Amino acid sequence: MLEERTIIDTQVAIVGAGPAGLMLSHLLHRAGIDNVVVEKRSHDEIANTHRAGILEAGTVQMLAETGVDGRVLSHGHEHEGTVLRFEGESRRIDFQKLVGQSVWLYPQNEVFVDLAAARERDGGDVRWEVTDTEVRDLTTEQPTVLCTTKEGEKLEIRSRLLVGADGSKGICKRQIPQDVRTDNFIEYPFAWFGILCEAPPSAPELIYANSQYGFALISQRSDTVQRMYFQCDPNENVDDWDDERIWTELQRRIDGPDGLQLQRGPIFDKTVLPFRSYVCEPLRYGNMFLVGDAGHTVPPTGAKGLNLAFCDVRVLAPAIIEFFGSGDERGLAGYSAKALDRIWKAQNFSYWVTNLMHIQPGENPFNMKRRRGEFETVTNSTYGSGYFAESYTGWQDRTWAHRTQTPIHSPKEMIMTTENDDTFDPPYVKDADDAADTQNQLNDEMAAISKQYEKAGTEETQPRLDYAPYRSSILRHPTKDPRHADPETIELYAPAFGQRDVHALESDLTIQDGGEPIGERIRISGRILDGDGRPVRNQLVEIWQANAAGRYIHKRDQHPAPIDPNFTGVGRCLTGDDGSYSFITIKPGPYPWKNHLNAWRPAHVHFSLFGTDFTQRMITQMYFPGDPLFALDPIYQSIVDPKARERLVADYDHDISEHEWLLGYRWDIVLSGSNRTWTEDDSNV
Numbered sequence: 001m002l003e004e005r006t007i008i009d010t011q012v013a014i015v016g017a018g019p020a021g022l023m024l025s026h027l028l029h030r031a032g033i034d035n036v037v038v039e040k041r042s043h044d045e046i047a048n049t050h051r052a053g054i055l056e057a058g059t060v061q062m063l064a065e066t067g068v069d070g071r072v073l074s075h076g077h078e079h080e081g082t083v084l085r086f087e088g089e090s091r092r093i094d095f096q097k098l099v100g101q102s103v104w105l106y107p108q109n110e111v112f113v114d115l116a117a118a119r120e121r122d123g124g125d126v127r128w129e130v131t132d133t134e135v136r137d138l139t140t141e142q143p144t145v146l147c148t149t150k151e152g153e154k155l156e157i158r159s160r161l162l163v164g165a166d167g168s169k170g171i172c173k174r175q176i177p178q179d180v181r182t183d184n185f186i187e188y189p190f191a192w193f194g195i196l197c198e199a200p201p202s203a204p205e206l207i208y209a210n211s212q213y214g215f216a217l218i219s220q221r222s223d224t225v226q227r228m229y230f231q232c233d234p235n236e237n238v239d240d241w242d243d244e245r246i247w248t249e250l251q252r253r254i255d256g257p258d259g260l261q262l263q264r265g266p267i268f269d270k271t272v273l274p275f276r277s278y279v280c281e282p283l284r285y286g287n288m289f290l291v292g293d294a295g296h297t298v299p300p301t302g303a304k305g306l307n308l309a310f311c312d313v314r315v316l317a318p319a320i321i322e323f324f325g326s327g328d329e330r331g332l333a334g335y336s337a338k339a340l341d342r343i344w345k346a347q348n349f350s351y352w353v354t355n356l357m358h359i360q361p362g363e364n365p366f367n368m369k370r371r372r373g374e375f376e377t378v379t380n381s382t383y384g385s386g387y388f389a390e391s392y393t394g395w396q397d398r399t400w401a402h403r404t405q406t407p408i409h410s411p412k413e414m415i416m417t418t419e420n421d422d423t424f425d426p427p428y429v430k431d432a433d434d435a436a437d438t439q440n441q442l443n444d445e446m447a448a449i450s451k452q453y454e455k456a457g458t459e460e461t462q463p464r465l466d467y468a469p470y471r472s473s474i475l476r477h478p479t480k481d482p483r484h485a486d487p488e489t490i491e492l493y494a495p496a497f498g499q500r501d502v503h504a505l506e507s508d509l510t511i512q513d514g515g516e517p518i519g520e521r522i523r524i525s526g527r528i529l530d531g532d533g534r535p536v537r538n539q540l541v542e543i544w545q546a547n548a549a550g551r552y553i554h555k556r557d558q559h560p561a562p563i564d565p566n567f568t569g570v571g572r573c574l575t576g577d578d579g580s581y582s583f584i585t586i587k588p589g590p591y592p593w594k595n596h597l598n599a600w601r602p603a604h605v606h607f608s609l610f611g612t613d614f615t616q617r618m619i620t621q622m623y624f625p626g627d628p629l630f631a632l633d634p635i636y637q638s639i640v641d642p643k644a645r646e647r648l649v650a651d652y653d654h655d656i657s658e659h660e661w662l663l664g665y666r667w668d669i670v671l672s673g674s675n676r677t678w679t680e681d682d683s684n685v
Contacts, residue, residue: 062310065472098389143286173290238271291312516566607621
């Protein structure tokens with residue numbers, strides 16, 4: 001007799017609710033793709049499984065900028081480098097100096113907590129504590145998951161695609177026939193003895209230490225709880241180690257002439273972590289795809305485990321979205337090969353750094369001295385250190401082209417620059433497939449919003465913070481109450497300026513770099529006024545812009561337009577007694593950006609104004625008359641009132657043009673009242 005099961009139809013079934021499975025579920029949900037996640041463990045079990053976490057910039061951006069949560073920025077710790085220590089001698093690898101990147105210390109179980117909360121917030125279908133899980137029909141167009149819920153209900157989840165995110169001991173990869181699957185792995189003859197303790201940090205960054213006694217890692221978890229490891233035998237019994245013995249062993253592995261001492265405290269968690277390197281090939285079988293530890297594991301020395309899992313998702317999610325959006329299967333067909341390219345790079349680095357820092361059982365003096373020579377090669381060479389830094393922080397791939405290059409701002413920087421602006425986003429979409437939406441789709445959306453606004457009969461002079469056609473505004477707009485800062489406190493660490501600090505020549509952007517910049521020379525002049533038309537005197541005005549080719553002088557802007565070596569695109573001045581300002585510059589060009597397919601931003605200049613203190617900063621944009629891109633630009637159109645939009649457009653002024661020299665534009669900025677110029681909304685500051 002066939003047992004009765006509740007049938008659930010979905011587009012994607014995901015087995016495993018660890019970070020990889022939940023992140024994939026989250027991204028698919030945001031793209032409107034229905035999915036169901038099943039997990040054999042309880043939420044609390046995963047949340048309380050303590051695992052260290054070093055997150056690459058791309059991983060942090062996936063969490064912070066796709067609407068998961070910003071806790072990784074507010075509670076995580078940015079590390080701009082790490083320390084390699086041999087026989088008591090420390091050498092710092094400066095990530096920022098070498099490759100311009102950082103990593104973030106944020107525990108993996110906290111990543112899970114954030115993702116699980118996001119799925120619950122968004123109404124995600126996640127089934128915890130299921131049993132008797134089976135996956136079937138993987139080579140058909142309806143792969144199926146069978147399981148039993150914790151309430152005893154038997155489910156049959158029918159999907160179009162199935163994703164195995166169930167970890168290294170999961171069932172999914174074992175469903176790939178042995179004549180199809182290749183298991184690549186090596187075992188290591190050592191393990192890590194890990195502890196959690198109540199103590200302050202022993203160092204500001206991680207210390208990877210090698211000594212004659214073996215490896216030790218001095219890591220952190222928070223300001224009051226620390227994570228540390230030392231190399232041990234895989235069969236070590238944690239019950240044989242009391243606190244004093246553990247601290248003695250850790251200390252002797254980092255002892256050196258500099259007198260480095262560990263901060264000690266009560267140890268409340270002890271565990272032995274054996275590890276191996278493993279890769280399953282291929283990562284696809286029929287309509288099942290493996291992500292994360294289900295398809296590969298690495299030793300923790302290279303800090304690659306969670307980051308590799310998120311990289312898998314960065315490749316697979318767009319492929320799934322494209323498949324359901326247009327029927328294009330090329331992304332799915334290429335998933336395994338594309339993901340494996342990075343996986344093997346990470347395996348190589350993890351294997352190399354593991355052998356660099358650990359002592360092999362029975363190792364002879366030759367190998368120990370050779371390792372010392374390798375340490376010197378890595379730490380005394382810019383190229384050697386650069387390889388370590390690039391590999392550790394994550395190679396800058398383009399699989400997440402519209403996000404992976406975006407700089408991350410610390411919470412303090414966010415207070416100062418919270419504008420929902422594209423200025424320092426990389427504007428370039430490398431491949432046409434990286435942006436799925438077309439301009440016609442955006443035009444239809446913007447037209448519908450405009451009709452709704454006209455019908456409502458209300459007046460909105462500020463941009464909508466969650467204007468759907470401006471895609472990243474949905475992900476990045478404020479969702480919490482504003483954070484009010486004490487002006488007097490901020491003044492203690494904010495920069496100061498005065499009349500002597502701003503030179504008159506700084507307002508001429510055409511003479512700052514010793515040569516003539518290329519492009520149409522222009523003057524932008526105007527006045528800063530309050531709502532009653534009174535001038536705002538001695539106001540610091542700063543501008544920044546792209547060059548005539550639409551290229552910013554910024555390492556994040558890599559789209560194929562020339563950089564002008566004689567143009568920085570930044571300037572500043574102070575307003576006069578009549579509130580006037582004036583800049584000479586080059587008319588900026590339009591540039592491509594990442595919002596949708598063939599998206600271009602109209603030419604514009606960014607303006608920043610400061611009030612009487614640095615908590616009063618306002619940012620806006622000035623546009624040029626007659627630009628054909630106005631109607632196509634969702635940032636400009638996010639101000640739904642036509643009259644308010646027009647106040648962002650400068651007027652051509654022939655009186656301030658100069659014969660055979662430059663054209664003039666006039667643009668006044670009104671700070672309040674019904675004719676107020678749009679600036680970042682006060683509620684965001």
